[in-house]
Amino acid sequence: MNESPHTVSHRHIWPGFLTLLAGLWLSLLCTGCRMPQNGTGAGSPYDRDSIRSEIQYASGFTMVRHEGYTCLTVRDPWDTLHTLARYYLYRDKNLLPGHLPAGIPVQIPVTRTACLFGTDVCMLQTLDVAGTIVAVAEPEFISDSLIQEGIRLKQIASLGQAADMNLEPLLMSHPDILIVSPFEGSDYGAAEQTGIPLVQCVNYMENTPLGRAEWIKFLAAFYDLSDKADTLFRGIAKRYQQISEAAAAATSRPTVFSEMKYGQTWSVPGGSSYMGRFFRDAGLDYLWREDRSTGSLMLSFETVYNKAGEGDFWVIKYHMDGDELTYSQLARDYLPYTYFKAYRERHIIVCNTARRPYYERGLLQPDIVLADLVKLVHPELLPGYEPVYFQMMEE
Amino acid sequence: MTQTAPDKTFYRMLLLLILLLPALLLGNLFIGAVRIPAADVFDIILGRDGVPEVWRNIVLSYRVPQAVTAAVSGAALAVAGLLMQTLFRNALADPSILGISSGASLSVAIVMLCFGGSVGQILSISVSRSMFVILAAFIGSMAVMAVVIWFSSRVRNNVMLLIIGIMIGYLSSSVIYVLNFYASSDNIRHFVFWSMGNYTSVVAERLPFFCITIALGLLGATLLIKPLNALLLGENYAVNLGVRLKRVRIAILAVTGLLTATVTAFCGPIAFIGLAVPHIARLLSRCSNHRQLMPLVILTGAVISLGCNLCTLIPSNGSILPINTITPIVGAPVVLYIILHRQHI
Amino acid sequence: MEERKNTLSGHGLSIGYADKVLHRDLNLELQPAMLTCLLGPNGAGKSTLMRTLSRLQEPLAGEVRLGGRPMQNMSHGEISRMIAVVMTDNDLFGGVTVYDVIMMGRHPHTDFWGTPREKDRMLVEQAMDAMSLTPFARRPMASLSDGERQKAMIAKAIAQECPIILLDEPTAFLDLPSRIAMMMMLRRLSMQQHKTILLSTHDTDLALQYADRIWLLSQTAGLVTGSPEQLVLSGEFGRFFATGDIRFDATQGQFTVIRDKAPTAFVAMEIPNRLWICHMAVRNGFRIVSEPENAALRLTPDAHDPDGCQVIFRDRTFDVASLEDLSQLFETIRPQ
Structure with a gap:
């Protein structure tokens, strides 16, 4: 593992084959070359003056400042004993030590960014570095007007589909980094061989709202804006804590459940999931709180109805371009929805993700999402507050 | 000496199916993801009081429509498969072979992936999302059927029709692939769930319409028994036996289209039942005459579909497997058996 | 009355397909209650002619008359009670048994649902008996040999009770004794039951022995008809089949190879x-x-x-x- 720091780590250079055989082969190869988590172990000469930055909520990355460079390590969220990627951020190449464990050296601040999703664009906007964006994928899903204008004027390149991006415009736009959000077992194929550093932003794998938001510190490091990010996040965390403390003190803890049935499956967020945490912090009693899973449960309608038939609140996120989901529409969609107490008492909270940037910006504003929920469940706690993402369903 | 009446096997199988059908229907009412004591289910069915309201709703508004839908869809798809196998004289033909279900999928994909399942505002009419998907699927499959029927009066043989159906299938899957590229991940997820098949979405109020449409289709299929038998000898012999080929072909296509379109519209594309059930019925009864085959296929379709629906509960922790993951487990061995024993089919 | 019903004739017939006309202006008449053999090289249009005569295919021009009436004006149901066909494509689907196949011959006579009556069952058993197929009754067609399948289809045609039977190469898959038996059986059928039979074949020897009439069909000469003796003695038969070194020897009644240079x-x-x-x-x-x-x-x-x-x-x-x-x-x- 004593490679030169200037060598780019060649994990995932193999093209992704869909067949089981190739998958097995791939995983065998990857296991063979995985870097141990304690790559920069104690006693290594580089950590003499290192300062570990305080990361309170996010568990997916660590940031250690050394003399002349910062080491960012992203944990593999699917195999937490391993490292997904390591970055050495430096301002002056001469100050970078000669022998570092395998990792990707990146000169900061980054001035040209390629990114794939609206969430990334929002994070960069929050940091005031959206101006560095030179290429995006799936521009039709990015609502930001600056980006749309840039695309129109051809100042920002479109990379096509995130899952199958077009490499030519990527190379032509000469980005310093490419921000990606890998799925388990996914790889960015040829993009990894372009030599452009891939910044693996797996914030969506965090199971707490504040943990997800804290990834702003991760991105900020690439723009040398760590102080700004610290300040921003401190504000978010503080507001979030205040709201959740107020909610905890509320006299009632109504029960809550969420989502709808699609096909024969009602996909319910697990008890330890991101949504589960939101419900808890909003002073709600999540009906699946006992469940330990962080992902979703694929349940049948009758299981959900049996447990949540008398639930107090029902939170639905949906994506509809045309109009909004209403009580009457819900009844026409699937009559058994009307058997729920939350339906009868008109206690359905909705968010139309086609109309509100919940997935793009909501991730960065957990304090606002939480405030929305608290306002709708315990209106007396936040007088005068106007919800941003969520609202009560209309008739 | 030769027996002129159907074999004893036929009556034995008929009896078995007639016993199995109500047993499985009841099984689907008593067994579900939620454990409800059998005594309570009895009380609910008999309309007695003293059972929690939630359980009553689960049994009467969820399990009953689901079981009926499963049985009726299974029968419809199985008969559609039988008609296609006889018309094309091909052991591997099924209701999807004409591209009818592809047409439904394409049209649903357009609705779900492009509009997120709601164009109420665009059309300024008020239809619910689920009704919209049903309408889309129905229109899509009927459109494909119209195309296939239009071609059927212009091509000489059925192989051409088969090729047209397969081409429509390829075309629509590539268009769906393109649509997937531009759709939001939410909508893609909904479409994927739709395409996994689902017996749970026909609510009690839509059940009569669903059942009547299917019943009309099954009646139509029954009226075609005689020409279907003649078609077993091939088109030339059928014509020589007095079958008005073009008319019969259109009738078979229309009945298949109606059955497939209705099931696909309400339940999504259900795989393998249409392909496997006619073979299961033939293999077990050793009948080839549609007079015997038709009732057997209807009953076998309903029974196997109900059985598959019970199998979706295998995880037994409240989660359910998609119906389309179960049907191939039943269907694939049958198809393999057919390939290995081709000469007897 | 019977005489009138079983006549089949073509008038100014053009046969073939839209993109390929095989014959123009054919005039022909099938002799009632006789066995006619249609001979001709491959590709001469024998099958097309038989398909046209049984209305499996429409003529490109001219008309076919059945019992004196233009066939275009008749329904397929009507024709199905007068003409029975036996084709070469006998691959059957769905595990149909021999009995089922022969019972299908009764289709034109049964009710809407195809319910067999006592008479239908009797006729099926007779036909099965006539073709010595009784032991095979419950066997699926797919398990039989080509010859047995051919016989089952003929039994179907017999059960169909039509005055006219058209057979496309019924002897093609049979061995020599079976071919002779088949021809004798068809001859018996035409003589005893007064059936009008037209069959296409490549067996010139058998045709000359058993046919009442012979139709010679070729791309070059069109259709030539006559009794076997007439055709042979007029040299028509010899000219028709003359190719290369092979000649029909009218004195011996068989084909021989011409060897002028042989010792x-x-x-x-x-x-x-x-x-x-x-x-x-x-x-x-x-x-x-x-x-x-x-x-x-x-x-x-x-x-x-x-x-x-x-x-x-x-x-x-x-x-x-x-x-x-x-x-x-x-x-x-x-x-x-």
Whole structure:
């Protein structure tokens, strides 16, 4: 593992084959070359003056400042004993030590960014570095007007589909980094061989709202804006804590459940999931709180109805371009929805993700999402507050 | 000496199916993801009081429509498969072979992936999302059927029709692939769930319409028994036996289209039942005459579909497997058996 | 009345497909209650003609009349009670049994649901019996040999009770004894039950022996019809089949290969079993001549041995005592 720091780590250079055989082969190869988590172990000469930055909520990355460079390590969220990627951020190449464990050296601040999703664009906007964006994928899903204008004027390149991006415009736009959000077992194929550093932003794998938001510190490091990010996040965390403390003190803890049935499956967020945490912090009693899973449960309608038939609140996120989901529409969609107490008492909270940037910006504003929920469940706690993402369903 | 009446096997199988059908229907009412004591289910069915309201709703508004839908869809798809196998004289033909279900999928994909399942505002009419998907699927499959029927009066043989159906299938899957590229991940997820098949979405109020449409289709299929038998000898012999080929072909296509379109519209594309059930019925009864085959296929379709629906509960922790993951487990061995024993089919 | 009903005729018929006309302006009439054989090389349009006559295919021009009425005006149901066909494509689907197939012959006579009545069952069993298929009744068609399947389809045609039966190459898959049996059976059918039968075949020998009428169909000469004797003696038959070295020998009633340059052989009339001795000579490359002069090979009776003979080949004399000896002799003198 004593490679030169200037060598780019060649994990995932193999093209992704869909067949089981190739998958097995791939995983065998990857296991063979995985870097141990304690790559920069104690006693290594580089950590003499290192300062570990305080990361309170996010568990997916660590940031250690050394003399002349910062080491960012992203944990593999699917195999937490391993490292997904390591970055050495430096301002002056001469100050970078000669022998570092395998990792990707990146000169900061980054001035040209390629990114794939609206969430990334929002994070960069929050940091005031959206101006560095030179290429995006799936521009039709990015609502930001600056980006749309840039695309129109051809100042920002479109990379096509995130899952199958077009490499030519990527190379032509000469980005310093490419921000990606890998799925388990996914790889960015040829993009990894372009030599452009891939910044693996797996914030969506965090199971707490504040943990997800804290990834702003991760991105900020690439723009040398760590102080700004610290300040921003401190504000978010503080507001979030205040709201959740107020909610905890509320006299009632109504029960809550969420989502709808699609096909024969009602996909319910697990008890330890991101949504589960939101419900808890909003002073709600999540009906699946006992469940330990962080992902979703694929349940049948009758299981959900049996447990949540008398639930107090029902939170639905949906994506509809045309109009909004209403009580009457819900009844026409699937009559058994009307058997729920939350339906009868008109206690359905909705968010139309086609109309509100919940997935793009909501991730960065957990304090606002939480405030929305608290306002709708315990209106007396936040007088005068106007919800941003969520609202009560209309008739 | 030769027996002129159907074999004893036929009556034995008929009896078995007639016993199995109500047993499985009841099984689907008593067994579900939620454990409800059998005594309570009895009380609910008999309309007695003293059972929690939630359980009553689960049994009467969820399990009953689901079981009926499963049985009726299974029968419809199985008969559609039988008609296609006889018309094309091909052991591997099924209701999807004409591209009818592809047409439904394409049209649903357009609705779900492009509009997120709601164009109420665009059309300024008020239809619910689920009704919209049903309408889309129905229109899509009927459109494909119209195309296939239009071609059927212009091509000489059925192989051409088969090729047209397969081409429509390829075309629509590539268009769906393109649509997937531009759709939001939410909508893609909904479409994927739709395409996994689902017996749970026909609510009690839509059940009569669903059942009547299917019943009309099954009646139509029954009226075609005689020409279907003649078609077993091939088109030339059928014509020589007095079958008005073009008319019969259109009738078979229309009945298949109606059955497939209705099931696909309400339940999504259900795989393998249409392909496997006619073979299961033939293999077990050793009948080839549609007079015997038709009732057997209807009953076998309903029974196997109900059985598959019970199998979706295998995880037994409240989660359910998609119906389309179960049907191939039943269907694939049958198809393999057919390939290995081709000469007897 | 019967006479009138079973006539089938074509008037100014053009047959073929939209993109390929096979024959123009054919005029023909199928003789009632007779066995007619349709002969012709592959590609002459035999199947197309039979399909047109049974209305499996419409004529491009002209009309077919059935019982004096234009067939275009008749329904398929009506035709199905008058013309039964037996085709070459007998691959059946769905595990149909022999009994089922023959019962399908009753389709034109049964009700909407195809319910068989006692009479239908009886006719099916008779047809099955006539084709000696009774032991196979419950067997699936797919498990039978090609010949047995062919017989089942003929039984279906019999059960269909039509005055006219058209058969496309019914002897194609059969061995020689079965072909003869088939032809005799069809002949019996036409004679005893007064069926009008048209069958296409490549078996010219059998056609000449059993047919009442012969239709010769070719791309070049169109359709020529007549009784076997007429056609043979007028030389029509010989001209029709003349190709390369192969000629129809009207005196022997069979096809032979013309060998003008082959060495000649004379076989005296007194030789016992002369026909087969000639056969052996021809098989070994000789040409039989009727005069002993100049013949390269001469076979004459042996005065001392009534079973043997004397063979003179190119001035050498051999005494042959048995067929076996003769056969060995031919091996040494056979021309290369």
